Amino acid sequence: MKTFLRLLIFIGPLFSQAQITTPVVKANFGVDADLRANYFNGLITGSSDDWFNNGTAGTGRYVIDTTGAASIIAGYNSDVSPWPKRMATLYRGMSLPTFTVYNNRLWLDAIFVRDYHGTDTTVFTVASKNGESPAIWTPGIQAIPDKNDILDMFMHIRRAGPNTTDSLWMFGGISMDNVTGNRYFDFELYQTDIYYDRPSQKFYGYGPDLGHTSWKFDAAGNVIKPGDIILTGAFQSSTLTNIEARIWVSQADWSTVVPAAFNWSGLFDGGTPGAAYGYASIMPNTSGAFYTGLGSVNNAWSGPFGLVLQSNALQYSGGGPASTTNGKYVADQFIEFSVNLTKLGLDPVTTLGTDVCGTPFNRLVVKTRSSASFTADLKDFVAPTDLFLAPRAVAAADVPIFCDTVGVSLIQVQNPSGSSNYTWTTTDGHIVGPSSGVSITVDSPGTYIVTQRLAVGCNPYAYDTVTITRSSTCHTLDNNVLIFKGAINNNITKLDWTIAENKDVSYFEVERSFDGRFFDYVTRVAADPEESQSAAYSAYDDLSSMPVKPAVYYRLKLTKANGGISYSKIIRIPYGFIVTRVSIAPNPVHDMMQVSFNSLNNGIMELYLYDMSGKVVRKMRTDMQAGVNVVGIDNLSSLQNGMYLVVISTGKEIFRQKVVLAK
Numbered sequence: 001m002k003t004f005l006r007l008l009i010f011i012g013p014l015f016s017q018a019q020i021t022t023p024v025v026k027a028n029f030g031v032d033a034d035l036r037a038n039y040f041n042g043l044i045t046g047s048s049d050d051w052f053n054n055g056t057a058g059t060g061r062y063v064i065d066t067t068g069a070a071s072i073i074a075g076y077n078s079d080v081s082p083w084p085k086r087m088a089t090l091y092r093g094m095s096l097p098t099f100t101v102y103n104n105r106l107w108l109d110a111i112f113v114r115d116y117h118g119t120d121t122t123v124f125t126v127a128s129k130n131g132e133s134p135a136i137w138t139p140g141i142q143a144i145p146d147k148n149d150i151l152d153m154f155m156h157i158r159r160a161g162p163n164t165t166d167s168l169w170m171f172g173g174i175s176m177d178n179v180t181g182n183r184y185f186d187f188e189l190y191q192t193d194i195y196y197d198r199p200s201q202k203f204y205g206y207g208p209d210l211g212h213t214s215w216k217f218d219a220a221g222n223v224i225k226p227g228d229i230i231l232t233g234a235f236q237s238s239t240l241t242n243i244e245a246r247i248w249v250s251q252a253d254w255s256t257v258v259p260a261a262f263n264w265s266g267l268f269d270g271g272t273p274g275a276a277y278g279y280a281s282i283m284p285n286t287s288g289a290f291y292t293g294l295g296s297v298n299n300a301w302s303g304p305f306g307l308v309l310q311s312n313a314l315q316y317s318g319g320g321p322a323s324t325t326n327g328k329y330v331a332d333q334f335i336e337f338s339v340n341l342t343k344l345g346l347d348p349v350t351t352l353g354t355d356v357c358g359t360p361f362n363r364l365v366v367k368t369r370s371s372a373s374f375t376a377d378l379k380d381f382v383a384p385t386d387l388f389l390a391p392r393a394v395a396a397a398d399v400p401i402f403c404d405t406v407g408v409s410l411i412q413v414q415n416p417s418g419s420s421n422y423t424w425t426t427t428d429g430h431i432v433g434p435s436s437g438v439s440i441t442v443d444s445p446g447t448y449i450v451t452q453r454l455a456v457g458c459n460p461y462a463y464d465t466v467t468i469t470r471s472s473t474c475h476t477l478d479n480n481v482l483i484f485k486g487a488i489n490n491n492i493t494k495l496d497w498t499i500a501e502n503k504d505v506s507y508f509e510v511e512r513s514f515d516g517r518f519f520d521y522v523t524r525v526a527a528d529p530e531e532s533q534s535a536a537y538s539a540y541d542d543l544s545s546m547p548v549k550p551a552v553y554y555r556l557k558l559t560k561a562n563g564g565i566s567y568s569k570i571i572r573i574p575y576g577f578i579v580t581r582v583s584i585a586p587n588p589v590h591d592m593m594q595v596s597f598n599s600l601n602n603g604i605m606e607l608y609l610y611d612m613s614g615k616v617v618r619k620m621r622t623d624m625q626a627g628v629n630v631v632g633i634d635n636l637s638s639l640q641n642g643m644y645l646v647v648i649s650t651g652k653e654i655f656r657q658k659v660v661l662a663k
Contacts (some may be wrong), residue, residue, distance in 0.1 A: 133211020
C-alpha cells in the first residue's frame, strides 16, 4: 500500500510539471537538438553556447574540443572497406580547462565519445539489466540492432553562474542509427572509478553495495554521502516523453527515510526481487520543470566530426551553411536533454555543503535498453569515461641544490591547468616576491609546498612539495650525457647511457643511492679512445646482497680528459618486493613515461594503453625477466589530455594502473 500511495502522490508531477519539450536556453546553453553555438531554434542569436561552432559569429562558445577534426574527416574519406577508421571510437574533452568560468558561467567538464561501429566491441551480448551489479553484466563483441546502436554521446556540466547559489545543469546528447522506432537510453553516473577491461570483457572498480555506491542519510533525511545516479530517457513518437531520475539506495532507507533534498516517487528496482539495494526514483520537492529535451529536426548539422552510421557510411557537410543537406542528421536522430541537478536535489553544494567545485559523480556510462521498462535488457553501451579530472599539480625546481652560500631557484608547476589557482607556502625557506601563481622564486634552502585549487574559493584539490638543499661538494650536471636509463631484472641492474662528445671524457664512475641524496661508488667504465663523437656504454650492478628498498637511484660521475669532474642527472628505478604492481613515472605524464612492473617469471609481456572509451592507443610486446622490468613509452604528446589505463599482461598476471596525460 505504501508504494501505491507514493505513485498516486508523485506520478502527477512526473508528467505535468517535470518536462519541457520545446527549445529552451538554460545557463546560456541551447537545448534545441542542434549542435551550433550562437544559433538557437533555427535562428542566429550570436550569444548562446552549444556543443560545436560551424562558423556562426558571436559570444557563444563551443563546448567540445575539436582538435584534429579535419584530419579525422580526411582519414574517414580515405578509408576503404572494411572501414577500420570509421569503425573506431573517438574521444574529445572540453574545449576549456575543467572548472573554467567563461561568460560568467562555471564550466565543470564536458565529453564527446563516438562509439564503436559495425561489429561493436562494447555491447551487452547476453541479458543484462539496470539494477544488477556490473560484475555480472555480460559485455562483449557482436552486431547490435540499429534501433539500439549508439553512434555518438555528449555530456556537459555547468552552473548557471560562477557561485554556489547558481543552479547546476547537466546537458546530455545521444545519436542513434535508426529513427523509426521508440528509443530508450540511460546516463548512469558513478561515484567510483568504474572501468571496462576489453581484453577480459569485464567491468572493474564498481561500488561496494551490490555493485554500486549507495546514498546515505542521517536521521533527519539529510544526505551525508552521495551515491550512484541514473537518468533514464524514453523517446517515443518523435518526442522525449520522459527523463526519470533514480538514485542507488538500500531498500531499508527507501522504506523509512524521508529525504530532505528531494522526494521518493514510488519506484524501486534492484538486481533481483527483494534485493537489499536498488535504484529508487526521485522527484524534486518543489514544483516546476527539472528537465528539458527534444529531438533534432531534419537536416540538422551533425558537427565537425561528421556522423558515421552503423553501416559505416559517412555523413559530413564540412560545416557549411544550414541549407546544405549532405551530412546532416535526419529528424530525431540526435536527442538532446538537460537536467537541473540542483532542483532535483543532486547538487553536491546544496546537499552536502561543499564548495562550488563539488562534483555530483566521477564517471559516466551511457547505455541503451530494449524497451521502456527500467529493467529491460541492456543493448549497447559507451564504456565508462572520466570527468572533472584536472591535472594534479607536479612541481619542480630548476636549481634543486645551492652550491654556494647564496642561490636563486625558480620553482614552477610542470602541468598547470589554466583554471586552477596555485598558492605556495614554506616554513623554513624564503619566497622572493608573490607566493601565488604557477611559479615562485626562492633564495633559500627549504621545503616549499604548492596548494592547487580548481578555482578561487574552492577547497584544496592537490599538493606537491619541492625541497631545495645546499651542498658544499656539488658539481654542475653534465649536458654531454644524451641518454641515461636502467632496468632491474633478477636483482641485477643494467645501466645504459650515450654521450655526445666522447673525446672529452676519460672515464665514468657509476654511483648508487637508496635515498637519492647520498651515493656510493659501484664501478668504473673507461671511455672508448677510438670514438671521438657519440658513444654508448653499459654497466651492471648486482643488488642481491643489498637491503630491500622501495627504489634505487643511479648517477654517473664523469672525469674529463682535462681533469674536470661533473655529474649526470639521477635516475630512479623501483626495486624490491615493494614493487608488486605497476609503477609509472612521471604521472601525470607529458610526452614520455617509464612503466615499471614486477614479474614473477621470465616470458613475454604485452602492454596496452587504453583511453577511457576503451580504445587501444599504444601497444607493445617484448621479452621480460623475473623481477623489476622497466619500459619506456614516448610520443604521448600526440594524444588527447585525460585519463588513460595501462594494462600489462604476462600470461599469468595482469597489472593495471591509471595515468593522466597533461601536456
